[in-house]
Amino acid sequence: xxxxxxxxxxxxxxxxxxxxxxxxxxxxxxxxxxxxxxxxxxxxxxxxxxxxxxxxxxxxxxxxxxxxxxxxxxxxxxxxxxxxxxxxxxxxxxxxxxxxxxxxxxxxxxxxxxxxxxxxxxxxxxxxxxxxxxxxxxxxxxxxxxxxxxxxxxxxxxxxxxxxxxxxxxxxxxxxxxxxxxxxxxxxxxxxxxxxxxxx
Numbered sequence: 001x002x003x004x005x006x007x008x009x010x011x012x013x014x015x016x017x018x019x020x021x022x023x024x025x026x027x028x029x030x031x032x033x034x035x036x037x038x039x040x041x042x043x044x045x046x047x048x049x050x051x052x053x054x055x056x057x058x059x060x061x062x063x064x065x066x067x068x069x070x071x072x073x074x075x076x077x078x079x080x081x082x083x084x085x086x087x088x089x090x091x092x093x094x095x096x097x098x099x100x101x102x103x104x105x106x107x108x109x110x111x112x113x114x115x116x117x118x119x120x121x122x123x124x125x126x127x128x129x130x131x132x133x134x135x136x137x138x139x140x141x142x143x144x145x146x147x148x149x150x151x152x153x154x155x156x157x158x159x160x161x162x163x164x165x166x167x168x169x170x171x172x173x174x175x176x177x178x179x180x181x182x183x184x185x186x187x188x189x190x191x192x193x194x195x196x197x198x199x200x
Contacts (some may be wrong), residue, residue: 003010009033010167012095016195019090021075021188022138025049026066031198036092037064037076041084049073050186052147053113059183062086067112067188068148074110079174085152089125089190091169094196100162101199101200103128105192108150109139114184117141118175118189134170143184150190162196 011017011034024030026048031037039045048062062080094100109120120137124131133155142149162168162172170190170191 001179006112010093010169011182013100013194013196014095016098016193017092020075020190020191021066022071024066024073024075026064027125027141030066031075034092035090037077037088038087039063039084041080047078050076050078050112053078053099053115053183053186055113055115055183055185057156060186062184064088065186065188067110074108074190076112076186076188077120077172078173078186079176079184084183086174088172089169090127090192090196091167092166094162094168095167096191096196097197098165098198099164100158100166100196100199101158103157103160104154104195104197105134105151106154107192108152108190108195110148110150110188111141111188112188113141114145114147115183116156117143117184118184120189121175123171123173124168125171127160127162128157128168128170131157138175140175140185141154141187145187159163168178 067076122137
């Protein structure tokens, strides 16, 4: 597996955090702190900016993209036509000063083409590993929706006991789609927010 070589620090979560990716331009240098990406196979890493894909040749290269147009971008990925997965992750450390019992997490999946039914899986990492609430927040591209369509995701994870300095995060991995030998749909993560709470 190839990977983004610069280590991005964990995000200190003192209460809440938001990220809209509007400063991301599809290069490793503009990946927000606390976020990272890896890739495998023929997926070729960071590619730049893509407004959309019309699904026609010449096909855009698989990899990690800033999807959209200035000044509104998302952290996007395009599964390679020749095979190759992209993984986007965000990592946090609990600096609230108390145990986190509940997390309120929101983000948008944004679709920039109508080419295929690929998308993302979603899962927790660290102290959220195995969380079923996150595992259910997958995305499958809809070949009938307009380019730029957002699908809002909201999840409340209760019953947690994340101690001070506990590390946790979220991981999204690209999926292949159901139409073989066809270019995939660019899909991005956007308008991410997370809020920590303790039981009263």
